[in-house]
Amino acid sequence: MSQDKPSIPKGTRDFGPATVVKRNYIFSVIKRTFEKFGFLPLETPAMENLSVLTGKYGDEGDQLIFKILNSGDFLSKVSAQDLEQGYKPLTRKVSEKALRYDLTVPFARFVVMNRNEIAFPFKRYQIQPVWRADRPQRGRYREFYQCDADVVGTNSLLCEAEIILMIDEVLSTLGLDDFTIKFNHRGLLAGIAEAIGAKGREADLCVAIDKLDKIGQDAVNDELRQKNFSEESVNSLRPILNLAGNISDLLPQLDTLLQDSEEGKRGLQDIRSMLSFLESFTINKAKIQLDVTLARGLSYYTGCIFEVKVNNVQMGSISGGGRYDNLTGMFGLPGVSGVGFSFGVDRIFDVLEELNLFPKESQTITQLLIANFDEASMRYALPVLQTLRAAGISAELYPESAKLKKQMAYADQKRIPNVLLIGSEEIESGLLNLRNMRTGQQEKLPLAQILEVLQNNATV
């Protein structure tokens, strides 16, 4: 047996109780919202067949997929000649399975495999970890959770409107009050390419524009020139990228700009349709902004796209998504349009920490510790413990007699807000000593009243 000092793989994390509890709070708000909007949970296996994943994320993505070594004699299918070919062609001979890289491809795979049993439109959410062999760095992990919700099988723009409502509901419920949901439409980007005399080149345009925030407009222009966009195109793009203002100011300008582009007009129509649905709803806290420079890298988006920025914290996008017209096409099922989005839980976690928005109640699991002084107090405590738990209160008895200081430190470290002290005096009187660990106050109360205090605390 190895006696080495143990460690965990780079880019992975243990989540101790204090962190799990906070993360679960975020997950539960997201889950509750997804469910309120009619989304149902799906779970897929961590391992997918390598053939399902390969080719879906580009060459770079393929390299970042964690492959699983075939079990047993993984060399059995390998010849001496195979070995000379290098590691890339060898991979498929020694590995048939891999860890999922995102939740979108497994979702598409599930839809195709179960197309005959699914009632479309299919609204599913999925909250599971994914794995990427990326270089670990601050805020980038090799194992992390994605929280996706998608609807497939309908073109209705109500779905886009409801995505905005869900983002608004999740983030306002978490206590955020200054965030912007930016949206755009791939049709607008296609229309803009057309308007600047570069019809059909919206893919290159998107890649360049996507970097606008990071590298600035001059560098974007340089990139476009390198990609053989004409000087005229680059110049006519400039004022478009600077378009700003209310949605109601922007739309007429875009009508004019994109009047000769079918794609552009389709985009504007979709946006108007989405906005008309939104008008019937009340938005909590979200600012909603049409941003024609929003591009999002993923090539499979074909309609509306979204991204969410928290304005009062330095942090990248915490949520995003969009419509794709052919997700299941990769598995031979064309024509299933869908729209989806996801939340970045690690970033939301950091935002809530920075703004101190985790509610105190959400961090309490064990509500009460009964201190253990001696055999007599321990025996007295046992039925008390059962009464508390039967009333739904999470409670424990320190399992052995120990110094009170040690037991108090234990309660502190576990963030248990109440300690019940039962000494000989308390046993005699039946009035038990309840200590509030936050205020330090102690009060002698009969058990019935202690139950009341704790039940009230729990619901505050």
Place this chain on the structure above:
Amino acid sequence: MSQDKPSIPKGTRDFGPATVVKRNYIFSVIKRTFEKFGFLPLETPAMENLSVLTGKYGDEGDQLIFKILNSGDFLSKVSAQDLEQGYKPLTRKVSEKALRYDLTVPFARFVVMNRNEIAFPFKRYQIQPVWRADRPQRGRYREFYQCDADVVGTNSLLCEAEIILMIDEVLSTLGLDDFTIKFNHRGLLAGIAEAIGAKGREADLCVAIDKLDKIGQDAVNDELRQKNFSEESVNSLRPILNLAGNISDLLPQLDTLLQDSEEGKRGLQDIRSMLSFLESFTINKAKIQLDVTLARGLSYYTGCIFEVKVNNVQMGSISGGGRYDNLTGMFGLPGVSGVGFSFGVDRIFDVLEELNLFPKESQTITQLLIANFDEASMRYALPVLQTLRAAGISAELYPESAKLKKQMAYADQKRIPNVLLIGSEEIESGLLNLRNMRTGQQEKLPLAQILEVLQNNATV
């Protein structure tokens, strides 16, 4: 891109919404109980360093660990000579990480890594998937969830008593009313080995006895003879394995039988101590049985051991555990005693299905579908939808106009118990048509009353 018909790896499963919801019901009862008893959640990464896992599960176990191929050029550290050595020694050169095989070793690893920050006794629960390259068969999967709870850092037999209470609470809450928690003690098994003249040979004895249920006493005796237990030992074991009856009948017989064995007497003392704690509590449904033939294969148990059988269903053990005195010793931290147990969720799932014990309410996520007849009914429905959701009701509007039959089939398939029909008549009168999908009854009600009906349904 691959256009193959996609599939998932053998021994893995997709969990569609109907199954996820039922599984989550089981998980939530288990979680709630663990938390009520003061256990806190821990999550560890799916990937562990291979060196952490290797050597912890025996040679056979090592073969069943899923290894992850090093990313990038996994051949870079491999020489031609290495290749000739065969796949076993090569594994460590092409793989540094592996998928966790259970939750116990990662827990021990976590405790050792965080020994200075943890307040002992440390009570943690962990509900996560594990992976084993076992041959898939009915009821045996390559990816499955474990639900573990352990306390480390105390010898108190209160922990053993509370394990029995937790098993009782979880299974009775799930609606089971005929199950037996069997327990035994490794000290008793050591004492029995001593009593039959085979002192120190309790490991072999356990392995043989463990098969008693499956192969019968004659075959067990044959196995013991093969392992060079004397005929006298085998003969004197026979009446011991047939010991049965109430705990209060058994204990005095065991006192006599094990009077010369220190280990045996320690076991009996532990059992009496555990039982004395249990006497202060009310047991819901569990039958509690001392079974001296209960052995449990795992070699790291050193004290009490448990196993749970449902009596009215044909099914193996659905829960089990025991005390181990040196779990963290494998990582160089000796002397940390602990006791733990786990629930087998897949088996519990099958038991609840067979006994039809999943509550109907636990299977409803979306409570209401608003049917979509035409543009007017859709527009009218939007604020209705918001009102419903604001009241905490999960509701959705069918996103496009479609035949009512199709929309009803959608509600049926999603198990949505209510459909709201808003036609021109309803728009005019403000009385909306609420259809109960279970009874088929329809009622025209104002929105306020619909809210009431749905909120009452939800809490039933």
